[in-house]
Structure formats: C-alpha cells, structure tokens
Amino acid sequence: MISTLTTELMGFWSEWARPSAGLPTVLWSLLLAVAAATGHLVQRYMGLPKVVGYSIVGTIVGFAGFEGAIWPLQGIPLFLLELGVAIVLFEAGGRLPLRWFRYNPRVLLQSLLEASLTYFGVFWMLHWLGIPDPVANPIALMAIVASPAVLSRVVMDTRASGPVTERAMTLATLNTFYALALGYAQAGLIERAPQGLMEKLYPVGVVLGLSFVVGALMALALRSALRVMSPTSENTSILLLAIIAAGAALTAHIGGSAPLAALIGGILLKQLNPRPWAWPRQLGTAASLLTMLMFVLVSIVAAQADWSLPVASVVLAVIGTRFAAKIAGVAIANPGSGASWKQALWVGCAMSPLSSIALLIASAFVTASPLLGAMITQVALPAILLMEVLGAVLATIAIHGAGESSRPWTPEAFSGHEETLR
Amino acid sequence: MALEPFNQSKALSLGVELELQLVNTHDYDLAPYAEDMLRLMAETPLPGSVVPEMTSSMIEISTDICHSAQDVIDQLSPIREALIRNADKLNIAVVGGGTHAFQQWHERRIYDKPRFRELSELYGYLSKQFTIFGQHVHIGCPSADAALLMLHRMSRYIPHFIALSASSPFVQGQDTQFDSARLNSVFAFPLSGRAPFTLSWKEFENYFERMTRTGVVRSMKDFYWDIRPKPEFGTIEIRVFDTPLTVERAAALAGYVQSLAAWFLQEDPFVPTEDDYLVYTYNRFQACRFGLDAVYVDPASGEHMPLRDHILMTMTQLEWHSEALGATQVLGELRTSVEANRNDARWLREKQGKERMLAEVVRQAALRFRGQA
Numbered sequence: 204m205i206s207t208l209t210t211e212l213m214g215f216w217s218e219w220a221r222p223s224a225g226l227p228t229v230l231w232s233l234l235l236a237v238a239a240a241t242g243h244l245v246q247r248y249m250g251l252p253k254v255v256g257y258s259i260v261g262t263i264v265g266f267a268g269f270e271g272a273i274w275p276l277q278g279i280p281l282f283l284l285e286l287g288v289a290i291v292l293f294e295a296g297g298r299l300p301l302r303w304f305r306y307n308p309r310v311l312l313q314s315l316l317e318a319s320l321t322y323f324g325v326f327w328m329l330h331w332l333g334i335p336d337p338v339a340n341p342i343a344l345m346a347i348v349a350s351p352a353v354l355s356r357v358v359m360d361t362r363a364s365g366p367v368t369e370r371a372m373t374l375a376t377l378n379t380f381y382a383l384a385l386g387y388a389q390a391g392l393i394e395r396a397p398q399g400l401m402e403k404l405y406p407v408g409v410v411l412g413l414s415f416v417v418g419a420l421m422a423l424a425l426r427s428a429l430r431v432m433s434p435t436s437e438n439t440s441i442l443l444l445a446i447i448a449a450g451a452a453l454t455a456h457i458g459g460s461a462p463l464a465a466l467i468g469g470i471l472l473k474q475l476n477p478r479p480w481a482w483p484r485q486l487g488t489a490a491s492l493l494t495m496l497m498f499v500l501v502s503i504v505a506a507q508a509d510w511s512l513p514v515a516s517v518v519l520a521v522i523g524t525r526f527a528a529k530i531a532g533v534a535i536a537n538p539g540s541g542a543s544w545k546q547a548l549w550v551g552c553a554m555s556p557l558s559s560i561a562l563l564i565a566s567a568f569v570t571a572s573p574l575l576g577a578m579i580t581q582v583a584l585p586a587i588l589l590m591e592v593l594g595a596v597l598a599t600i601a602i603h604g605a606g607e608s609s610r611p612w613t614p615e616a617f618s619g620h621e622e623t624l625r
Numbered sequence: 626m627a628l629e630p631f632n633q634s635k636a637l638s639l640g641v642e643l644e645l646q647l648v649n650t651h652d653y654d655l656a657p658y659a660e661d662m663l664r665l666m667a668e669t670p671l672p673g674s675v676v677p678e679m680t681s682s683m684i685e686i687s688t689d690i691c692h693s694a695q696d697v698i699d700q701l702s703p704i705r706e707a708l709i710r711n712a713d714k715l716n717i718a719v720v721g722g723g724t725h726a727f728q729q730w731h732e733r734r735i736y737d738k739p740r741f742r743e744l745s746e747l748y749g750y751l752s753k754q755f756t757i758f759g760q761h762v763h764i765g766c767p768s769a770d771a772a773l774l775m776l777h778r779m780s781r782y783i784p785h786f787i788a789l790s791a792s793s794p795f796v797q798g799q800d801t802q803f804d805s806a807r808l809n810s811v812f813a814f815p816l817s818g819r820a821p822f823t824l825s826w827k828e829f830e831n832y833f834e835r836m837t838r839t840g841v842v843r844s845m846k847d848f849y850w851d852i853r854p855k856p857e858f859g860t861i862e863i864r865v866f867d868t869p870l871t872v873e874r875a876a877a878l879a880g881y882v883q884s885l886a887a888w889f890l891q892e893d894p895f896v897p898t899e900d901d902y903l904v905y906t907y908n909r910f911q912a913c914r915f916g917l918d919a920v921y922v923d924p925a926s927g928e929h930m931p932l933r934d935h936i937l938m939t940m941t942q943l944e945w946h947s948e949a950l951g952a953t954q955v956l957g958e959l960r961t962s963v964e965a966n967r968n969d970a971r972w973l974r975e976k977q978g979k980e981r982m983l984a985e986v987v988r989q990a991a992l993r994f995r996g997q998a
Contacts, residue, residue: 298651306713365657369716479653479984541665541714609732
C-alpha cells in the first residue's frame with residue numbers, strides 16, 4: 204500500500220519538476236547568503252569590517268575546493284568581477300577631485316611618490332630575493348594598487364568622513380589608475396620583451412585610449428540622461444548600472460580595460476556634471492550584492508594558490524615592503540600638503556588593502572602567458588588573500604586612529620550603542 | 626563668582642563674529658575639517674581670529690575692533706580669501722547660512738575641547754543639534770549702565786535683525802516654512818531668550834550673583850540670550866542673526882546695528898520698559914516664521930504693521946547717522962533688498978525650487994560665499 208503511494212508520488216513529482224538554473228546557482232546563492240550573515244556577525248561581535256566576513260567565507264570555501272570559480276578566471280565569473288570593480292571605480296572616479304590637484308599639487312606628488320616607491324621597492328626586493336624580473340615586474344605593479352573597493356566598504360561600515368578618509372580614497376583611486384593602465388599594457392607585452400621606450404609606451408597609450416573612448420561614451424550617455432532624469436531616481440540608478448555593465452563588456456571585447464574605462468567614465472562625468480554626486484545611496488542593494496560577490500569571488504580564487512614556506516616568506520616581504528613604501532611616499536611629500544604628520548601616517552596605513560583590482564591585473568598576465576602567469580600567481584594570490592582581510596583591518600584601525608569614524612571601535616553587540624531603527 | 630567689571634571700549638566700535646559651515650565637495654554634507662582649517666589658517670597673518678566651535682564641521686571667524694561697516698568688510702574680505710584658499714587646499718568648501726540644509730545632527734562629532742565636552746555632557750543631543758550658524762555683532766558702549774540701556778533698546782529691533790539675516794529655511798532636508806529655523810534650536814537651551822529687565826549695572830551684578838549662587842551659571846558664557854552684555858569687551862553682543870550667505874551682507878548688518886546704536890546714543894529716542902517684552906516673543910516668532918513678510922507689533926503703541934515697512938522706516942530714520950558712519954552704501958543695499966522682498970532664505974528657497982536638490986543648493990551657496998553666484 205505504502206510502496207504504491209510512494210511510486211505514484213514519485214511519478215507525479217518527476218512530471219511536475221521543471222528544469223531550473225541548476226546546482227551551481229543554488230550553491231552560489233547559499234554561499235552569498237552565508238557570506239552576508241557572516242559579514243554581519245563579524246561586524247556585530249568582533250567590530251571588524253563586513254568585508255572580513257565575506258573574505259573568510261570565500262577563503263574557507265576556496266580551501267575546501269569549491270569549483271564555482273576556477274583560476275584563471277574566464278567567462279561569467281570574470282565578467283562579474285570586472286563589473287563589480289567597474290561599479291566601485293566609476294563611483295571612485297566621480298569622487299576624484301581634479302581641481303584639488305590644481306590647488307594642492309602636493310597631493311598629486313604624494314600619489315606619484317607612494318606609487319613609485321611601492322613599485323620600485325617591491326621590484327627591488329623581489330629582485331634581491333632572486334625572483335626573475337618578468338615575474339617581479341607584474342607583482343610590483345599589483346602592489347601599487349590600494350583597493351578603493353575595500354576602502355570604500357570600510358568607510359561605509361565605520362561611517363567615516365574626514366581628511367584622512369578623503370585623501371586615502373583619492374590616493375587609492377589614483378594608484379589604481381596607474382596600475383590598471385600599466386598592468387593591462389604590460390600584460391600584452393609579457394612575451395615580447397620590447398626594447399625601446401616607444402615600444403613600451405605604445406601599449407599603455409592603446410589601453411588608455413580605448414578605455415578613454417568607452418569611458419567618454421559612458422559619461423556622455425549619463426550626462427544626456429541627467430538632463431532629463433533626476434539623479435536621485437531609482438530608474439537613473441538602474442540606467443547607470445546598465446551602462447556600466449555594457450561599458451565593461453564592450454571595453455573587454457575591444458582590448459581596453461573595463462575597470463579603467465569605468466574609472467575614466469566617472470571622472471569625466473563629474474567634470475561634465477559638477478552637481479553633487481548622489482549615486483551611492485541610490486545604487487543601494489544591487490551594487491552591494493555585486494561588490495559582496497566580488498569579495499567572495501576574490502578570496503575563493505586567491506585561496507587556490509599553492510602555499511609553501513618559501514612562498515610565504517616572499518609574500519610577507521612583499522607586504523612589508525609595500526606597507527613601508529606607501530607610508531614613506533605619503534610622508535615624504537606631506538609637508539605643505541595641508542595634512543599633519545599623524546594624518547600622513549594614517550593615510551599610508553589606510554592604503555593597505557589589496558583585492559579585486561590586483562586580481563584582475565594578475566588575471567590579465569596569466570591569460571597573456573600561462574607559464575609566467577603561474578609564477579606570478581604563486582606570490583600574487585596569497586598576497587591578495589592576506590591583504591584583503593588584513594588590509595581591511597588596517598584601514599579600519601587607521602580610520603579609528605585618525606578619529607574619523609562615527610561609530611565606536613567596540614563591537615556593536617557589546618557597545619551599548621545599539622542603533623535605534625524605525 | 627562675581628561678574629567681572631565692565632571694561633572700557635570706544636562707543637559705537639564694532640566687532641563681528643561669523644560661524645561658518647565646512648562641507649565636502651562630493652555630496653556637500655558637513656565635513657569634520659575644523660582642526661585642519663584652524664591649522665592652515667594659523668599659518669596666514671590675518672586680522673581677527675579663527676576658533677573652533679561646538680562640532681567639528683564648524684569654525685568661527687571674527688574681526689578685530691572695527692569702527693565702521695567698511696572696516697568690517699576690509700577685515701572680513703582677507704579672512705574670506707584665506708578661508709577659500711585653504712578650503713581649496715583641503716578639497717572642502719566654506720558656506721554661510723544659518724543651518725546646513727540636510728545634515729543629520731546625530732552624525733556630528735563634538736570638537737575635542739574641554740568646554741565643548743563639558744557642554745555635550747550637560748546638554749546631550751542638544752549640543753549636536755547646536756550645529757547651527759550665527760552672526761554675532763558686538764557694539765561698544767560708553768559705560769556699563771549705557772550698555773544695559775542699549776541692550777533693551779536694541780531688543781525692539783530683534784525682529785528686524787532676524788528678518789534681514791534669515792538664511793535657515795531648511796533643517797534636516799526639510800523646508801521648515803520658517804525663514805530662520807535656527808533660532809528654534811537656540812530656544813531649547815534653558816538659559817536662552819531675553820535678558821532680565823534692568824537698566825542698572827549694579828542690579829545686573831546682583832542678578833548674576835544670585836544666579837551663580839544657584840550653581841546654574843558660572844560665567845556670562847552660560848547665558849544664551851538673544852542679546853547679552855559682554856563686560857570683558859565693554860560691549861553688548863547681539864546673537865540673533867543667522868550667518869548670511871556672504872560677508873558683504875554680514876558687514877551691512879553690522880552697519881545697520883551701528884547706525885541704530887548711534888541713533889540711540891545721540892538722540893535718546895525712547896526709554897525701554899519691561900512692557901516692551903510683552904510682544905517680544907510674538908514679534909520674534911513672526912520674524913523667524915515669515916521673515917520680511919512678518920507682522921510687527923510696536924511695543925510702545927501696540928500698532929500692527931508689516932515688519933518690512935517698519936524696517937524701511939528705521940532705515941529712513943537712520944540715514945543721517947549711517948551717513949556719518951560711512952554706512953550709506955551698505956544700508957542702501959540692505960534697503961534695496963528689503964524693497965525687493967529678498968533675504969538669503971528666499972534665495973535658498975528659489976534655488977531649491979529650481980534645482981530640486983538640496984546638495985546642489987549648498988554647492989551654489991558655497992559659490993555665493995566665494996562671490997561666484
């Protein structure tokens with residue numbers, strides 16, 4: 204009797220069930236749900252930025268051998284990563300105050316100095332450790348980047364505002380610009396070893412030029428939309444996301460850099476439309492989901508690195524040199540820049556995070572040369588994984604140290620300052 | 626604690642203080658840059674002084690002793706230039722106005738100074754809600770008794786000052802329908818409002834002593850009155866003005882106060898009485914709510930008339946004095962704006978009507994402070 208009923212039910216079930224998006228979608232959805240919960244708990248009970256929670260979940264899943272994102276990234280995962288980075292960089296570009304450099308060229312000098320010192324410091328150190336130059340060069344380029352993605356999430360979590368926060372964001376956006384332009388161009392040359400200066404500069408010009416064209420098209424499209432649409436409207440936010448997505452896909456297709464195009468697009472739009480930037484509040488949950496996905500993806504991929512003691516010591520040397528070079532670069536050009544020594548120290552410290560942009564540059568090198576790419580990956584991925592978590596913590600310490608957080612450092616659960624919600 | 630003696634000052638000398646907003650250039654919300662601004666301003670030799678205020682997105686600038694409205698503008702102009710230069714260096718903007726249009730009080734941080742920490746402990750959230758921006762005008766008085774007489778005479782013109790300077794129609798992102806909503810925040814403080822009616826310094830000292838004995842008051846700074854005596858400077862301090870959007874209008878308002886004071890001293894036009902205060906709060910409310918469109922109740926005659934007409938009438942009365950003080954031009958500009966029914970609150974509302982975005986209104990107000998809008 205029971206077996207007849209079971210057979211009938213199973214028969215009905217098999218007819219009733221329909222094809223779905225499949226197991227990978229279920230896994231990714233659950234993964235994001237766990238990451239969201241972990242991010243919240245990490246902030247509530249440990250007082251750490253939510254990004255740390257996302258990265259921890261991604262790392263555990265990556266170490267466990269989750270195959271949802273295979274290194275080197277390709278197809279949809281690569282596009283999602285590029286899109287997440289593009290959204291963050293478009294907003295960062297819109298915050299990049301070009302007129303500031305006219306009134307305070309010292310800030311630009313700080314940027315150039317910290318980026319150069321980081322590049323040459325890391326390159327020289329790797330050279331000294333016996334790492335071949337074609338491997339040392341991409342790693343040094345990646346070290347330049349101070350992730351605006353991590354920094355902006357930390358700023359959001361701590362509700363920070365002030366001179367250190369603003370300057371760290373500006374310098375992080377600028378060094379991202381340098382690293383993307385140089386990184387994508389050099390990835391194209393990795394197997395050719397150009398001799399002359401022109402041969403080296405030409406690809407940089409091509410990457411910049413192509414990205415500029417797409418960025419300009421994005422800025423013009425949005426400028427036109429803003430003539431008739433309110434910047435605070437939900438539809439304008441959707442339009443913005445759609446244009447960034449189209450721009451990212453187009454740039455990658457024609458050989459430019461999608462994140463660079465978004466960054467340039469943001470800068471140009473701010474120049475064409477100097478009205479206050481109202482995007483972040485409006486982009487809301489959709490952008491937050493994409494950026495969370497980006498952090499989980501980065502740590503899953505970065506956890507796939509081959510870990511060993513010699514690699515660990517190289518990674519630690521890279522991280523230490525990078526940290527010292529960034530602080531030194533900001534501090535040397537600090538006199539006359541309007542910031543105090545203490546603020547310079549905190550700005551240097553706040554630029555520790557390394558994340559998705561470095562991963563994208565690494566990905567470009569691996570795609571261009573699988574052989575050299577494997578050697579680059581060996582050092583780059585652990586460094587990225589470590590500095591996504593540690594960098595977020597250091598940036599939080601810097602923001603609290605500078606007194607620019609509106610939230611107490613104590614975990615929310617124990618602070619007695621519970622937020623009252625309507 | 627005894628009240629300090631009323632110091633000597635030159636009659637009709639002037640001093641102006643302006644509380645200013647520091648905003649970022651990204652979304653034009655208030656930005657905690659007071660410490661950086663003060664550090665940079667200290668590097669430039671300037672008249673007057675620049676000091677911190679209650680929360681870290683505010684600073685206060687002040688002139689040295691001035692003798693005319695022209696003096697005021699001559700001192701405020703280089704201070705403004707230095708402010709703009711240093712704000713550009715820090716990538717922020719300086720803005721006038723009595724309130725920030727959309728800041729959220731709970732996001733403000735108390736400036737790290739013992740007195741501000743102490744006030745914050747005492748007043749709780751009121752101290753953060755005190756992120757409002759006013760202009761204070763000091764006027765030199767020949768003696769302590771003359772100062773009290775001047776104070777109570779000036780009280781009749783509080784609505785005039787409020788309507789002329791009103792520049793705080795927006796609070797926390799909403800149009801309050803007041804031209805000066807700032808003064809509503811001041812009213813929350815227990816020692817705000819009007820000074821006690823006494824025309825004798827001896828009696829005032831007595832009042833102060835009784836108040837200090839209660840432990841509620843320790844110094845004159847604890848009184849948040851609309852006008853208060855400032856014995857250490859030998860002045861009275863009028864505190865009801867919203868910070869105007871430009872330093873030119875701030876100087877013109879100082880010129881108006883000085884001309885009124887000259888009229889009082891030279892013509893003894895009336896003797897104030899306690900009964901003047903029967904209509905004080907009503908007149909004050911009318912001016913805050915309706916600005917130049919307010920109704921003014923004459924304290925002496927009880928006559929009701931449009932405040933705008935009364936302001937124009939006083940300006941006519943003051944012509945001779947303003948001419949003697951070299952304030953004809955600035956008073957002429959004020960008169961023109963009153964005749965056109967324009968004050969800064971109206972300018973802000975017009976911008977919001979056109980732009981439909983308060984952050985853009987703040988950006989344009991920042992340009993106006995620079996003389997570019």
